[in-house]
Amino acid sequence: MTAASDRQLTALSELAGLVAGGVTRRSQLATATGLSRAAVAQRVDLLIAKGLLVETGTVATERGRPPLTLQLASATAVVCAVDLGATHSAVAVAGLGGTVLAEATEDLDINDGPEAVLTGLHKQLGRLLDTAGHPAEHVRAISIGLPGPVEASTGTVIRPPIMRGWDGYRVPSFFADRYRAPVLVDNDVNMMALGEYGHRPATAHLLYVKVGTGIGCGIVSGGLVHRGATGAAGDIGHIRVPGHDEVLCHCGNTGCVEAVASGAAIAATLREAGLPAEHAADVVRLVAAGDPLARRQVRLAAQRLGDVVASLVSFYNPDTIVLGGSIASLHDDLLADIRAAVYRRALPLATRTVAIETTLLGRRAGIEGARRLAVQHLLSPEGIGHMLG
Amino acid sequence: MTAASDRQLTALSELAGLVAGGVTRRSQLATATGLSRAAVAQRVDLLIAKGLLVETGTVATERGRPPLTLQLASATAVVCAVDLGATHSAVAVAGLGGTVLAEATEDLDINDGPEAVLTGLHKQLGRLLDTAGHPAEHVRAISIGLPGPVEASTGTVIRPPIMRGWDGYRVPSFFADRYRAPVLVDNDVNMMALGEYGHRPATAHLLYVKVGTGIGCGIVSGGLVHRGATGAAGDIGHIRVPGHDEVLCHCGNTGCVEAVASGAAIAATLREAGLPAEHAADVVRLVAAGDPLARRQVRLAAQRLGDVVASLVSFYNPDTIVLGGSIASLHDDLLADIRAAVYRRALPLATRTVAIETTLLGRRAGIEGARRLAVQHLLSPEGIGHMLG
Structure with a gap:
């Protein structure tokens, strides 16, 4: 055939x-x-x-x-799922049925550029395949989440705000000589959204809102990621929030939600107040230590983010909103204010059934979503067509 | 079978x-x-x-x-498409292939309640079927757009802001004894979105933003209306816009886009300035007559609405945004400011391909969308099942 x-x-x-x-x-x-x-x-x-x-x-x-x-098939077929972050690569080798056979996380610097990072990733993948006892020919699909905008149809990185040297790089081309398998590339937040969706059987319309150093969103309806016309869907970090037009964002605009509610923004505010907060992780540490100013700033951020989430609820009418990312680990402080904003602003028909929750999968959401996307693709008409070659 | x-x-x-x-x-x-x-x-x-x-x-x-x-089939099968507004009912009898056989618009008052309005609609439909030369048995589907929130799965009106007496009314039940055909009911803006989508073959992700007395949005991706978890998707009128927290909205919140950028809001502002503007139609008339204050208020409204549209572009990444509704007829004044806001606020990956246009179908968008939904349903597995059942 x-x-x-x-x-x-x-x-x-x-x-x-x-x-x-x-x-x-x-x-x-x-x-x-x-x-x-x-x-x-x-x-x-x-x-x-x-x-x-x-x-x-x-x-x-x-x-x-x-x-x-x-x-x-399990003895001769696996997929590789990759969650590539700014400073780490989490990789799993998994069976088509979902069993994870080997998994490891390594440090890296995404700003070393695509060739260096992907060469390291390729080696990491080789070691995991060895551990799992599968040769490279068993790899049926490779699925990679990246911390930046991706044109999913071609796997090309498009004007990433971080990821120095990656703009315009077509990730699948790196793997073309190394594996016969199709290489799927998407934004990491889309992968996380798909991972969380897969663990909620009753969910039909899910938004995954990631609050870490930056702010992004993944959209899944009916099991499929909504990527939009150019793969930019979910890029909510630069939506303007009311009342903060004096705050400059790295994008060049003012009042973006990422500039007033991200982990980086909270850390900057705490630094100005003399607290030792370089990164989002420091914010989490300070709140965990009970610092009242840090808690206050997280709650203010939640209110600002809540305004944006409320507008997404009005527009998209999801049944589930999942909060993820490092700041979302502070869920006691974050959830209450986001929920309050949604219930205050969005209309009853949209809010009466919406669940606003924290992640079920935590840091594994991205790799689990990548695994799911790989198998979804493999069983799709397109994936079968690739297989028949 | x-x-x-x-x-x-x-x-x-x-x-x-x-x-x-x-x-x-x-x-x-x-x-x-x-x-x-x-x-x-x-x-x-x-x-x-x-x-x-x-x-x-x-x-x-x-x-x-x-x-x-x-x-x-054409000799023995037709669909009925209805666009029910606050003050009019537009009805068409059409062949399954799309030919409109008879069409008419009548005045009504939606606040007369469902029984009175639907009884009138039923008579109007009967006259049109007579004109078209088709008995009631030829009707294979009836599709109705309503000016309020609808639970599309059951055709039930849910807490409509206008439409007195309709809350909780299940529209298909009225027609159950009168026609054997399935009755599809949806929000009028969803119908308009589907109508415009059908006339744009190259479009994949379309938002139809209606700016009339109120403000609403219909979402179509891949030919299907996105209704969300409870049918509330697209209800953007109460998204908060920056800088207007002093403006009270009829929903009880402040700063809603509908309270600062709808036809009703512009008319109210013009009335305060001593101009004769009761309704959105008066705004259109004043602008057409060259009134500078009216034009100014429309442009300010466009800027506020543009902020909301920009956030929808960031989140959903549509390829086409269609502006409809009475205020959208003032497209020279409206389009420029909305486009400017979108290009200023949303990121390049989302804006580089988005088209922001006015309606192709004008007032016929709703009825054309209803017709399309009727045929879409009729040819769907569900519609075929109803036919066999």
Whole structure:
């Protein structure tokens, strides 16, 4: 099958998705899809031949002939999930079913530029594959979250505010000679949003608001990341908040929420007051130590951020808002004021069901979302098409 | 087929959609879907039996046997599209392919309550069906846009700011005894957004911002209205704009964009200045007459609204923003300031491709969107299921 039609790819994707969802027998697949047994057999055999599915006989029946059971391949197929931050790279090798086989975090400096950072990442990935006992040929997809804007369709970094030397760099090209697998690249906050979404089965419309050094947002509806026209969706850090037009933001505008409510902004205010606060992490430390001024500044930041979150609730009407990032670890102080702002500003129809929560996955949200995106892609018509090559 | 599976409904929906899109021969449908000719025949025959498709032999071939051509039924199937405003009802009877067969607008007062208004609407619809030469049994779907929040899944009006007597009213129940067709109800701004989207083939993510007496927004991505968790999405009128915390809004909060940039707000400001401006329409009239104070107030409103639109661009990253509503007819004055605000506030990745335009359809956007939603529903698995059921 060298030139599979869109329709054929959709049918293969549907079958693979059913197997991933627990429909494990050929007869069940025929019933679920309405396809004939012959048509199921032809497609399933192709997916087995390409190494996406395996079939095993494990259950003995009364008649003595064990029915064969299909599942996603595990012995010969893995995905690599990467959460690349400003100062760290977290990497996991995982099975298609979700089992993490090996995982490690290393320090780096994103401003060393793409070649140096990705070379280090490639080595880290190699070590983890060794640990997991899988050769590079087993890698079926690589999924990378980056701390900056990405054109997801091409994996190109676009005018990142941090990430010196990365502007215009097309990340998948680095891996093209090293792995045969597709390389998916997205903004780290989108990955985190997808990770949190995957752990909330009852959620349909989720916003993940990250409050760390900066402020960003990931949007997931119906299991899919909303990236917008150019991949810039969720870039909420430069929304103007009322009452702060005197505060200059690094973007050149004034009154941006990132300039008055981010970890960096809180730290700057505390420094001006003579407290030892260089980074967002220092803010967290001071609040944990009970410093009243630090707590006060976090609560003020929560009120300002709450105004922005309230406008997102009015516009998008999500059922779940997840707060993540280092400042979100201060949830006692942060949640109350954000919730208060949302309930005060947004209308009842939008607020009566919205849950405003902190992260379930913490620092693993990004890597978990990357893993999920990799498998989602692998089972998609596009991913199947890549596999059939 | 009394209990068609989801899969069967999806297959039928796909076939109907292909026919609607111009795939008109059974052999072409088999190629396009990968189904056998027998399977196509069985499904097509069902859709013909149910009156959704018709098959005609119109083209003579060399061998003398005219190949049969499928198309959406037109002689026996229509949809009714309704745009219900505060003071008018615009109704159209249209063929499934989009041809408007009859259309009329009548005056009403939405505050007469649902029974009175819908009884009048029912009569209006009856007259139009007479004009179009179709009995009530030909109506396959009724689609109604309302000037208030609607829970679209049930067609229930929820706490409308105008529409006295409608709170909690389930609109489809009124029509249940009168037509066998499904009744789709949605906020009028969502309908307008869908109408404008349908006339822009290159658009993927569209926001329709209505600036009339009030301010609202409809969101369409990938051809589907984004309604959010409770149908409240797009309710942007009460987003807070910077610098106007002294202005009281009818919602009880202060500084809402609707309180400082809507047609009603501009009219109020002009009244205070001694100008004869009761309604948004008076603002339009004054600007058209060249009144400088009226123009000034419209431009100030555009700047305030522009701040909100900029935050929506940052968050949602649309490729198209359409301005509609009575104030949007003043586009020379409105567009420049809204564009300026968006380009000043939102980041380059989000603004470099966004088009900010006025409506293509004008007052017909709502009725055109309702028509489109009716056909979209009719050809959907859910609509097919209703038809079979």
